[in-house]
Each structure stands twice: as C-alpha cells, then as structure tokens.
Amino acid sequence: MDALILTIIATSIPLLLAATGELISEKSGVLNLGVEGMMLSGAVGALGAVLWLENPYFGILAGALSGIFMATIFSIFTINFMTNQVATGLGLTIFATGLTGLAGAPLVGKTITSLPKIEIIFLSDIPLIGPILFKQDLIAYLSIVIIVLATYFLKYTKSGMILRAVGDDHYSAHSIGYSVKKIRWFATSFGGMCAGIGGAYIPLVLTPHWSEGMTAGRGWIALALVVFASWIPWRIIVGALIFGGITIAQLVGQARGWPIPSQILSMMPYIATIIALTMISGRISKNKNIVPASLGKPFIDMH
Amino acid sequence: MFTFVPRDKVSKNWVILGPLVSIFLTIFFGLLIFTFLGYDPLETLYQVFMSPFSRIDRVSDIFVKACPLIIIGCGLMLCFRANIWNIGAEGQFIMGALLAGSFALMFPDVETKILLLFMFLVGFIGGAIWAFIPAILKTRLNVNEILVSLMLVYVAMLFIDFIVRGPLRDPMSFGFPLTKPYPEGALINKIPFPGIGYLGQLHYGILLIVLLIPLSWIFIHKTLGGFKITVLGSAPKAAKFAGFKENSITMTVLLLSGGLAGIAGVVEVSANMGQLQPEVSFGYGFTAIIVAFLGRLNPIGILFAGITIATVKLGADNAQMTMGIPKVVTGLFEGILLFFLLTGETLQKYQIKWKRFK
Numbered sequence: 001m002d003a004l005i006l007t008i009i010a011t012s013i014p015l016l017l018a019a020t021g022e023l024i025s026e027k028s029g030v031l032n033l034g035v036e037g038m039m040l041s042g043a044v045g046a047l048g049a050v051l052w053l054e055n056p057y058f059g060i061l062a063g064a065l066s067g068i069f070m071a072t073i074f075s076i077f078t079i080n081f082m083t084n085q086v087a088t089g090l091g092l093t094i095f096a097t098g099l100t101g102l103a104g105a106p107l108v109g110k111t112i113t114s115l116p117k118i119e120i121i122f123l124s125d126i127p128l129i130g131p132i133l134f135k136q137d138l139i140a141y142l143s144i145v146i147i148v149l150a151t152y153f154l155k156y157t158k159s160g161m162i163l164r165a166v167g168d169d170h171y172s173a174h175s176i177g178y179s180v181k182k183i184r185w186f187a188t189s190f191g192g193m194c195a196g197i198g199g200a201y202i203p204l205v206l207t208p209h210w211s212e213g214m215t216a217g218r219g220w221i222a223l224a225l226v227v228f229a230s231w232i233p234w235r236i237i238v239g240a241l242i243f244g245g246i247t248i249a250q251l252v253g254q255a256r257g258w259p260i261p262s263q264i265l266s267m268m269p270y271i272a273t274i275i276a277l278t279m280i281s282g283r284i285s286k287n288k289n290i291v292p293a294s295l296g297k298p299f300i301d302m303h
Numbered sequence: 304m305f306t307f308v309p310r311d312k313v314s315k316n317w318v319i320l321g322p323l324v325s326i327f328l329t330i331f332f333g334l335l336i337f338t339f340l341g342y343d344p345l346e347t348l349y350q351v352f353m354s355p356f357s358r359i360d361r362v363s364d365i366f367v368k369a370c371p372l373i374i375i376g377c378g379l380m381l382c383f384r385a386n387i388w389n390i391g392a393e394g395q396f397i398m399g400a401l402l403a404g405s406f407a408l409m410f411p412d413v414e415t416k417i418l419l420l421f422m423f424l425v426g427f428i429g430g431a432i433w434a435f436i437p438a439i440l441k442t443r444l445n446v447n448e449i450l451v452s453l454m455l456v457y458v459a460m461l462f463i464d465f466i467v468r469g470p471l472r473d474p475m476s477f478g479f480p481l482t483k484p485y486p487e488g489a490l491i492n493k494i495p496f497p498g499i500g501y502l503g504q505l506h507y508g509i510l511l512i513v514l515l516i517p518l519s520w521i522f523i524h525k526t527l528g529g530f531k532i533t534v535l536g537s538a539p540k541a542a543k544f545a546g547f548k549e550n551s552i553t554m555t556v557l558l559l560s561g562g563l564a565g566i567a568g569v570v571e572v573s574a575n576m577g578q579l580q581p582e583v584s585f586g587y588g589f590t591a592i593i594v595a596f597l598g599r600l601n602p603i604g605i606l607f608a609g610i611t612i613a614t615v616k617l618g619a620d621n622a623q624m625t626m627g628i629p630k631v632v633t634g635l636f637e638g639i640l641l642f643f644l645l646t647g648e649t650l651q652k653y654q655i656k657w658k659r660f661k
Contacts, residue, residue: 033449073642082307082653083645086388086449090592091645095638101631102340212631217457224450263465270454274440277451281444301306 004248005132009140010205012244014039014198014215017143018222019229019236020150021067021194026226027154028187029167029180029294033089034074035195036219037096041066042199044100047210050112050203059115059204060139060197067196068189070096075188079181082298097213107210115139115204139201146194150233163187167292170299180299195219217270224273228280230290239276246272307653314651321647322597322604326611329640336635342628350625351618351636360503361617367504367575369613371396371567371584373512375591376598376605377519378560384523384600385556386536391437391452392564393588394459395430399565400572401463402429404579405471407489408482418488422569430565431558433459438557442550448557456588464581471579482579491574508570512606515563520602532556564588590616593637596644612637 018035025032032038045066046059074092077083115137123134153160163183166173170180202214221243229235250265258265284290330352334344355361375392382389403426410418433455440446464480473483491508493501523529535542535552542549572583594612598604619633 077642077646081646082649083642084648087596087641087645090390091638091641093638094589094593094634094641096634098632098634098636098638099336101629102336102635105627105629212629217454220450220453224454227447227450261465261469263461263468267458267461270457273454274436274446274451277446278440278444281440281446285445 002128002131004252008241008244008248009132009136010244011247012240013140013143013205014201014218015222015225015243016236016240017139017146017198017201018195018219019225019240020143020147020233021191021198022222023226023229023231023233023236024150024154024163024194025184025187025191026295027167027231027292028163028184029170029292029297029299030078030184030188030191031085031089031296032071032074032092032188032191033086033223034070034092034096034219035089035191035222036215036217037093038067038070038192038195039199039202039215039219039222040093040096040100040213041070042196043202043214044104044107044210045196046200047107047110047112047203048103051107051110054113056113056115056204057138059112059200060142063196063200063204064193065196067192067194067199069192070196071188071192074192075185078298079184079188082300085296085298093219101212104210104212109209111209112203114208115201137205139197139204142197147233147237154233164292167294170294170297174299174301181301184299195222198222221269221273224277227284228276230280230283231292242276243269243272306656307649308656309653310651317647317651318599321651322599322608322644325597325640325643325647328643329636332639333636342626346626347622347628350622350628351615353618354621355614355617363502363505365610365613365617366509367506368616369609370508370512370574371571371587372591372594372613373605373609374515374567374570375560375564375588376594376609377515377602378563379591379595380519380523380598380600380602380605381532381556382560383595384536385532385552386539387441387553387556388449389434389437389452389557389560390449390592391433391454391456391588392560392591393584393586394452394456395433395561395564396568396571396584396588397456397459397463398433398568399426399430399562400568400583401459401466401579402426402432402565403569404482404485404572405466407485407573408471408579410488411483411486413486413488415488418486419491419573422489422573423566426565426569427562428565430568431562433565434557434561438554438561441557442553463579463583467579467581473578480581484578485573489573490577491570493574504575506574508574511566511570516602516606523602528555564591590633590637593641596641 018039022032022035042063046063049062050056050059070092074088077088078085117135117137120134124130162178166178166180166183174180199215225236225239228239246268250268253265254262334348337347338344355365379389379392403422406425407418407422436455437448437451440451441448467482468480471482473481491506493506496502531547531552535547535549568583590612594605594608598608615636616633619630622628623630
C-alpha cells in the first residue's frame with residue numbers, strides 16, 4: 001500500500017511543479033502553452049547534466065536552467081514583440097520537441113543514477129505516514145516548499161498583490177507606475193523554472209533514460225490543472241494527486257490483467273482532464289473573477 | 304530600448320515580406336543551432352532544403368506530402384481566423400481515417416471508386432465528430448477548446464492503436480498490427496504520365512487541393528459566412544453588435560476544420576497505405592498549424608506554405624538517412640519559423656521606434 005501511495009506521489013510531482021509555475025505566470029496575465037516544451041527541455045537538460053557531471057543534483061539545476069531558457073524565448077516574443085501568446089506557446093512546444101529530439105539523440109540508451117531519497121531522521125520512522133512524507137527526494141520536498149511559498153506570495157505579500165494587479169488589469173497597473181513587462185518576465189521565468197524542474201523529475205526519478213517526447217502530454221495536463229485548481233495553488237496538490245492516482249490506476253490495471261484493453265486504460269488521464277475541465281467550467285462561468293482578467297492579452301506599451 | 308508605435312495602415316510590404324524574411328531568419332538560426340550541436344551546417348542546408356528538389360520524383364513527393372497539410376491547413380485557417388484554437392487536428396485526422404477505413408473494410412469486393420466518395424463523406428463525419436466534442440463543450444459550457452482538442456489527440460492515437468491491434472486486425476497479417484487491405488474501390492491511384500509512367504508517389508488526391516483552394520478562397524472572401532468568421536476573430540465586439548451568433552460560428556469552424564482534417568486522413572491512408580495501421584499520421588495535424596500561419600491564414604498562402612513545409616519534412620527525412628539527424632528536428636525549424644512569423648505580424652501593425660534609456 002505504501003509503495004502504491006509513493007508511486008502516486010512520484011507521478012504527481014512533475015504535474016504539481018509545472019502547474020504551480022504556470023499558475024504564477026497566468027496570475028501575471030501570461031498564458032504560456034509551452035509548458036510541455038519547457039518540461040521536455042528540463043528533462044533533456046537534466047539527463048545531459050547528470051551524464052556529464054555524474055551527480056543527480058546537477059540535474060535539478062540543469063532542468064531549472066533549461067526551463068528558464070525556454071521561458072526566456074517565450075518572453076522575448078510575447079512580452080517584447082507582443083506576439084499572440086497561444087500561437088507562441090504552441091510554437092515553443094513544437095520548437096522544444098525538435099530541439100530536445102536533436103539534443104537527446106546522443107543520450108539514447110544511456111541510463112542515469114536516480115535522485116537519492118532523503119530521510120528526515122525520527123520523522124521517517126513514524127508508521128504509515130513517515131515513509132510517505134519524510135523519505136522523499138529533494139524535488140518532492142522542494143515542490144511542497146514552492147507551493148507554500150506561492151500561496152504566501154500571492155496572498156500575503158505586496159509583490160504578490162502587484163503581480164495579481166498586473167494580471168487583472170495591465171493598463172491600470174501600468175498607469176500607476178508598475179512595470180508590467182518586467183513583472184511578466186519574472187513570472188514567466190519562474191514558470192519556466194518550475195516546469196523545467198518538473199520535467200527534470202521524469203528522468204531523475206521516474207524513468208532514468210531519454211526517449212523522444214518522454215513528457216507524454218504532462219505539460220498539457222499541468223495547464224488543465226491550473227484551470228481545475230481555479231488559480232488557487234494548494235488545490236493543485238489535490239488535482240495532481242488525482243491525476244497521479246488515475247495514471248497509476250491504469251498501470252496497475254494493465255499489470256493485474258483487468259479485462260479492459262490497455263489502450264483504453266491509457267486514455268484515462270486524458271479523458272479525466274476533459275471531465276475535470278468540464279466540471280470546473282460551471283464555477284468559472286458563475287464567477288468570472290476566478291480567471292485573471294488580462295490572461296492571454298498582449299500588453300501594448302505606447303510610451 | 305525600443306518601443307512600438309502603431310502604423311496608420313497595415314503595412315502592405317510586411318504582408319508579403321514577413322513570411323519571406325521569416326524563412327531566411329529561420330534558416331539562419333536553425334543552422335546556427337546545428338553548428339552549435341556539431342553538425343556540418345552546409346551539409347544540413349543542402350539535405351534539408353535542397354535535396355528534395357534534386358530529382359523529379361522527389362519533387363512530386365513534395366506535393367504528396369503537402370497534400371494533407373494543405374487540406375488540414377485550409378480548415379484550421381477558418382478556426383484561427385475566428386480566434387478559435389483547434390489544435391487537435393491530429394486527432395481529427397486519425398478519427399477520419401479510422402472511420403472511413405472501417406467503412407471501406409465493410410465492402411471487401413467493391414471495385415468502383417464511388418466507394419471512395421462515400422469514404423470522404425464518412426471521413427469528414429469522423430473528423431467532425433471528434434471536433435464536435437470541444438465545440439459543444441466550448442459553446443455550451445465555455446470549456447477551453449485548446450486543452451480539450453489536444454487531449455482528444457492522445458485519445459484518438461490510443462483508440463486507433465486499439466482498433467487496429469484488436470477488432471480490425473487482419474488474421475492473415477502474420478502478427479503485424481494491420482487491417483485487411485482496402486478494396487480496390489477505396490484506393491486513390493497514382494497518376495500515370497504518358498511516356499514517363501508514375502512520378503514518385505504522385506496520386507489523384509492532389510486534385511482535391513485544386514478544388515479546395517479556390518473554394519475556400521471564395522468562402523473567405525466572397526460569402527457572408529466567411530466574412531462573419533473574420534469579423535468574429537478580428538473584432539469580437541463588432542460581431543456582437545452586428546448580431547452574429549458567436550456560438551454557431553464557433554461550431555461551424557470547428558466542425559469544418561475537423562471534417563477537413565478527417566478528409567486529409569482518408570486521402571493519406573487511401574493513397575499511401577492501402578490499409579489501416581496503428582500510426583496513420585506523422586504529426587500532420589500539428590504541422591498544419593504552422594502551415595496555416597505561414598500561409599497568413601489565406602488559401603493561396605497556405606498552398607505555398609504547404610509546399611514549403613513539405614519540402615523541409617522530406618529534407619529532414621533525407622537528413623536522417625544520410626546524416627543521422629533525428630527526424631523531429633523539423634520541429635526546430637517549424638517553431639523558429641512560427642516565432643518570426645508572429646513577430647512579422649506585430650511589425651505589420653506597429654513601427655519600431657528607438658529611444659534612449661531614461
């Protein structure tokens with residue numbers, strides 16, 4: 001049972017990280033559809049770094065940097081050149097699929113050492129919850145810290161309030177003197193960093209070798225999670241665990257030989273995403289304030 | 304620092320110049336990345352952009368490859384003009400091919416090409432059904448069509464895999480995941496040229512493009528329906544005041560683009576495969592997004608864009624064979640191209656003004 005819960009948690013961590021990063025960036029008004037691409041580059045960056053430096057912790061760093069690099073490309077075009085965010089995000093994912101395919105080609109067939117588990121002494125000895133909560137890897141702990149910080153930042157800090165103001169009405173925020181572009185650059189880069197680390201988690205913990213397109217749509221599911229969480233960070237944890245659970249359930253089903261074809265079982269996370277989006281749509285149309293009002297709209301600076 | 308100042312009129316020069324400059328910048332940056340990763344840039348340049356023109360049969364294969372891209376691109380053009388983001392054409396393509404294929408396999412002995420006509424209809428319905436899901440969710444419940452249409456791509460890929468390996472698998476296929484071969488009436492034949500024979504894989508499906516390009520041009524520029532789509536996308540408030548029904552426009556463009564993607568699926572399988580297999584599309588649905596943008600959401604532009612992108616796709620195939628570069632690198636070029644094209648759109652509407660730091 002413990003093993004099952006641990007696998008579910010491990011599966012949900014990439015989603016959790018990527019979704020939290022995207023949430024911050026969307027709160028500032030930037031809709032980045034390139035999450036899948038940023039995760040892919042995080043994955044290939046982490047693999048490359050670990051193979052080169054032979055230390056899994058450099059994988060985390062490399063994943064973060066690769067994600068930030070991709071986010072920077074996105075920022076240059078959408079924020080500075082005011083391009084359409086939807087199309088640019090799609091372009092970023094397509095670009096990253098090509099770039100990682102090229103960069104990952106020499107890595108095919110090589111396996112890396114996984115990220116070690118860190119035991120927190122005494123606490124990890126607590127029965128049941130001990131091994132689950134206090135015997136995780138660094139990224140797992142980090143993801144909880146990031147969620148807590150994101151919640152605190154958005155709710156209780158002045159900078160968080162400014163960020164939300166920029167996302168809700170960029171022209172008003174601009175007219176009282178806040179630099180919309182700078183704030184969006186930071187938020188997008190943060191999103192890239194989180195997606196990069198989330199992507200890095202896949203080779204560092206889940207499957208320790210490279211295969212083309214190994215994120216398998218996780219970035220898109222992370223985008224859906226932000227909507228599902230109605231832009232409230234802690235709810236991402238719930239959503240990510242549900243999706244982790246569904247993904248593992250279908251794997252368990254395949255292993256135990258449930259009388260359902262494996263392909264139909266594999267569809268479950270994707271169908272669940274559609275159902276989740278549909279269920280949340282009612283609440284969103286009742287209360288439009290949930291969605292950042294400037295989300296996806298280019299900010300045109302005329303001065 | 305620089306800022307943007309709006310132009311009085313959309314710059315006509317940039318409308319044509321934008322895509323051309325974008326292509327050159329893409330080649331430049333693409334080769335820069337290749338050099339950085341240790342490939343010979345000149346060899347890459349030749350393989351990716353020139354080798355598809357090196358023989359007449361290769362040139363005709365460009366058109367074969369461009370065919371599904373242009374058909375899907377024409378549909379996506381309608382969506383993108385209306386500001387509806389259907390990015391699930393890949394799934395709609397698969398479902399069109401699958402439904403039409405299952406239909407064709409019900410008539411194993413039919414030789415007349417009338418079967419093919421029905422397959423186009425069934426394929427259109429298959430793609431349209433798959434697009435109907437995001438359409439109904441969008442219009443009734445305001446669910447984001449981007450995510451729904453994309454999730455359905457994964458579902459469609461798994462579904463065709465299940466059908467071809469399961470219920471429709473040919474018992475005589477020696478364990479290969481293939482259906483029975485299509486009957487003669489379901490196949491699109493290659494075009495014979497007097498004196499030369501066949502030119503590569505060039506097939507009669509090309510005629511569909513000859514039909515589709517003028518039709519969609521007329522639809523966009525000369526009919527009220529096409530006008531409504533464009534107004535909804537470029538000036539949603541004006542569309543509202545004019546009393547255009549947003550939901551019915553959304554539904555129409557999604558069903559049309561889904562249906563066209565389905566037809567592209569029929570053409571691809573009937574002309575090049577002759578039976579269903581687990582993988583029928585090789586990213587055509589995604590590539591067509593780039594084609595639609597490169598063609599400036601305009602049928603004639605899409606024709607040229609489809610040919611350009613097909614050239615790069617074939618070139619990448621050649622580069623894989625001769626240089627061992629993975630085929631997915633086309634994504635690299637497509638992504639960069641899209642970035643520059645979108646920047647070009649900004650430059651059409653705004654002038655760059657330099658200013659000093661304060």
